[in-house]
Amino acid sequence: MTARETEGVLVTIDGKEVRAPEGELLIKTAEDNGTYIPRFCWHPRLKEVGMCRMCLVDIETPGGSMMVTACTNPISDGMVVDTKNDRVKKAQEAILEYLLINHPLDCPVCDRGGECPLQDQTMSYGPGETRFVEEKRHFEKPIPISDLVLLDRERCILCARCTRFADEVPGDPLIEFKERGYGTQISIFPNQPFSSYFSGNTVQICPVGALTATPYRFRARPWDLKAVESTCPHCTAGDRISIEASQNQVLRFLGVDVDATNRGWLSDKCRFGFEYLNSEDRLTNPLARQEGGTYEEVSWGEATSIIAQRFGAIREAHGGDALAVLGGAHGTNEDAYALSVFARDVLGTKNIDCRMDDALGTRLLTGIDRRARISDVDTAGTIIVWGPDLKEEHPTLYLRVRHAVQELGANLIVIHPRATGLDDRADLKITYRPGSGSDLLTQLRGGDRDDVNALLEASPVVAFVGRTGYTEGPTMAEAVASWILELEDSRVLPLARRANVFGALDMGVAPDLEPGRIAATETGRDTRQILGGLASGDIRGLLLVGADPVRDVPDGSLATSGLSGAEFVVAIDMFHNDSTAHADVILPALGFSEKEGTVTNIEGRVQKVNRIAPGSGQSRSDWSIIADIATALGSDLGWTSEQEINDAMMARVPAYAEASWDALDWEERDGVVVPAPGADVPVYRPEMTTQPTVGAELVLHSARKLYDDGVMMRKGPSLHRLAPGGFAHLHPDDARRLGARTGSAVRLVTKRGEAELPVQVDPSLHRGVVYVPFNQPGVGPLGDDPVVRVTAVGEPD
Amino acid sequence: MSRPLVVTRRMVDHPTDSHTLDRYQETGGYEMARRSLDMTRDEIVETVKSANLLGRGGAAFSAGLKWSFLAPDRPAYVVVNADESEPGTFKDRQLLERDPHQLIEGLIITSWANEANHAFIYIRGEYPKPARRVQQAVDEAYAAGYLGEGIFGTDFDLEVTVHLGGGAYICGEETAMINSLEGLRGEPRLKPPYFPAAKGLYMKPTIVNNVETICNVPHVLAMGAEDFKGIAHPEDTGTFLLSLSGHVNEPGNYELPHGLTWREIIYDVAGGIRDGNELKTWIPGGASAPWFVPSLHLDMPLTKQATADAGSMIGSGAVVVMDETTCVVRAALRLVRFFAHESCGECTPCREGAPWLEMMLTRIENGQGRPVDFDVILDVSDGISIGLEWPPKMTTICALGPSAVSPIISLRDHFGDEVVAHIEGGGCPFGRVEEEEVVA
């Protein structure tokens, strides 16, 4: 950097001298120094277009003063700017008048009314009255441009924020201007809706009420909303959001622009994934199963005493290890800490796991010294994604990687069994057959691939590592991480599902970790072993905490047989689900936005979540339910608030010492990244054999889509209908061989399940692979064994 | 009167076959291109610069100076602006149709001088015949080895692509043209930072010149800078193609030396006003230029400086002459309507303001004007082109918006009474049919 970039140049704005880095946009320099220049089209996260002309200012030039748009003009040394003289005022008034002459002024019924930049800037800079006596421009209003977004072209001020966002940020250029001049309008392409996973961001950044979202439309007036900042509950990125509620109902999530994480963006799943909170189906009272399988409402006292009595009896007769705990990755760190202490100290069991057998080993998830930060991708020379399709499972990380590659010039290598969202930006895409990943890794480690070697020259290397799908075991990812860490100047972000899985592991909700990432002296059973133990009768009692193993565990039939085999099951949850159907007692839990606490993201960043709504009926926090059960079991844990648990937790987990509530609430608004442990994952050499593909020519690839049939989706009407449904994707060669084609049906039989599915021919697959999206409506589990037999059903029509 | 002819010499001497390769070569064609490949880039740029060849697309900017701004990044491109869509302008059409090889020769030299191996000729879509002629000439040049790989036996490669526009005047603006060539919407880019010579086509250095400008290039080199300057006026060098139209007896394209007075142009060159009528006003340099009137401008010479001093411009060389039977409100309305219709819609003042002006002028012309209307018109215009001057202090991205204001400047400066007569008299004193709003 030059001195002018670091120390800055001198600019005079309305007579005030300020310093800022050379080349910074004038609109930003002015704003940072207390002078707000009005604008509509400029957005700090999008490329500038200078279209609305609202930010015109006067600058002095050798040839006299000149009007320029502050949003497109970089500052230079000695620049003299006037943002308030008569000419500037005249221009501002004129622009606002032009924008208003055709504007419908629907303010009383417009979602934006009250938080509308057009209203606000008209107040501050506009002409007092209208002189327009002609007929206004009319468009049909509003028209749907996707399942979630409506467009009112009369309100649109043609600022191109939405089109730029769609094109530049997620790479979904599905909305564009059409016509020209006076007839210019935003449009989608024929028969191609704006079905971007990120469409809701356009609603947030539209400076008027032209774009509205179906889940929020007409639900509230902005002045009736109260808001609280929190952390998004949908994936491990820990995106910053503002939760907004009215009359105790959460009505929307907005992205908050924080550089550390999401920069203001959210996926539609995150943005609109709040509807379940207000669902009529929320559990409201403790329920106990009666003879005959029906549930009766019981009091909290009755419920806890039944639980204490049954768990106590099992513990008495068979020891604590006959009990097990599953779940805890959806709650707060405080909940997780309470759960971990409860399991170990009260139930006396080591059988506890927050992962649903779909994750990675705890060594990889918590033990990497060189764990990357999300922002490391901005300075990466090369980014490697060998894991789930980030667009489907970690949408804001997808945006961050896309930005780093597209705008900051990082190399990108994507390794996956089929097409992923990042492929169009990848310098190198390697497609492989699940089961042969070790062969590929051996090549890469051996330096046998010149294309990879060449890209890796650019360091630092930042790698996203995880399971590409459920038929690929977790050791594969661990081997990949080891290889990455063998490279010089490299960092890894291990990928796992469920928002607070990293926090829960740090709190010891794992069979091999105690609170504070301390290796357990004796290892308990993990989820798979717990379910197996329940099925075989080794384990008799189970506590489910916000967990639905029947849906979430890749081998769903194992979960079903485990839960059916259990003697006594307690579920703490917000809804009835396929797993609570096996519970003897169901306890209603508070959800996200109904409790306060901390959560930990993929980087180890601890952030606050905050309460804005009271929750349904008699729902309570996980920790307080657990504390009551403990008391009934004769162990008073002595907690009376989240804050107290947090204090206890900090005492026991020194890594979290800097992340007190006070610090997070007042000083560290972007959270605190807790220190990494002291040891790297030791270089781990998996057996270099391919997984068997016995008898069959085809292996199964099973991975998540953004929208699926999980309970939070099912209870949110706007999103659930977006789940694509079940499909069997086949490579064209395999489809031909099987006599199948897009639209025809095939039957899949695995060791653990079977399904009949419509075919989608998918040339992005490696030959010999059949891809089935995981947990789609109407599709039963196929398990995590890669061997699959596929046969055509009927005649292709 | 014998006038020096440069770019129209061949078509005047050989009216039937000036467009053919045979005739072109027989009259010395492609000699200069061949010779230029032995010259250095700097030599050519220097010659064109010191000859002060002015761009003929509207801004009258020195071509050599523009070339000297070419950024070092490569590849570089050359684009010939043959979009000619401004009302009243039809000079490029004649050059394209009647002497396409002259353009290609100029293009070869321009590309060589600007280190471009690929050039584009962007022709307005409504020019099918010129486009056919140019394409045919390009094909012939390829066949003769004057285009393509290793032209004229040197190791210089030059591809030329002929591209037809889709019917938008704005694509004549050089950065909109570049967008259009890239397959994007025809909308101007921001200047700065997207000056074509720095970041043009595909974000690479690009020289955009008008057809007539490029056609002059071989002659500048052949004559040398000094002789070229000697043709006519010492500052406005060379000749100038004027498209004379409107109420004159002999409309048409005329190649003229700079510096003639308007009286000479209108009464001698164009044969005077039809039916012996009085001259009322004329547009001196294309629809974007503020108008002149006989009482002030008839004896003024046609030079860049004199025209600018009088608050207008020589622009694209389109002169539209209006006689005493013309309703200037209607004339202004038609021009404003053209610009409103052609607005690309990218920026607010032009997209919203120009149609608003059209609506108000339509009402006035139709007898529904209100006393406040002209003040509102002036103030709305002021928001597009602050101070209502020429060259404009514009609030817009490109000059199209302020161009819509030029007719209004002209009404204000010269015909305020006629506007008032429309408003007070409840209609057009010339008693014409209703005007319909087209844009709104």
Ligand SMILES: Cc1cc2nc3c(=O)[nH]c(=O)nc-3n(C[C@H](O)[C@H](O)[C@H](O)COP(=O)(O)O)c2cc1C
């Ligand atoms: C709205 C608008 C339309 C224009 N149309 C044309 C045109 O049709 N032909 C042209 O040569 N230049 C046109 N120009 C000027 C070009 O932008 C550019 O200045 C010119 O092509 C440069 O060539 P020159 O330097 O040889 O004049 C137009 C400019 C504007 C602002």
Ligand code: SF4
């Ligand atoms: S966008 Fe909505 S609130 Fe804003 S001015 Fe228009 S109608 Fe009113």
Ligand code: SF4
């Ligand atoms: S819809 Fe909104 S964001 Fe998109 S161009 Fe119109 S005003 Fe701008």
Ligand code: SF4
């Ligand atoms: S002034 Fe008119 S034509 Fe030029 S960019 Fe703006 S809207 Fe488009």
